Amino acid sequence: MATPLEDIIAKAIKDADKSFFNEDYTKQARSVMNALKKAGYEVAPVRPPEGLVEWAKENIPFGRLRPAELITQMYSMMVENVRRFDK
Template structure:
């Protein structure tokens, strides 16, 4: 059975903070992002940060790639590097 993003987030929050009062929202947020990364997700902005597109253009994989392979590699490379440029 596939786990939804909502289920991952809910479980991470539940497991992160067992207190009934004075919840630690920073701790919960960290648990959520950690759980998402562990499940293969990355939180990224809808529009690429300034500099990321130029960086990706300079780092395009060389060689003969089928369009689907090129797009897959570019997508992965940009998502993996979004944090470098998101400042």
């Protein structure tokens, strides 16, 4: 079973900053983002950034794919590239 996201986030914050005063929230946030990425997650907007859908259309995998395979590949491709267009 995968580690719950809350546990990943809590551990990342705990490990990032040991201070009791003047916590470095940017350091904590960076640690959370890195921990999520390491666990196989990506933080992405609910709606695709402008340009991502067009880019994905132009990069659809060629060949015969079952619908589930196509959707899985498209999802992964779009999530992996969301940072390119999220500006």
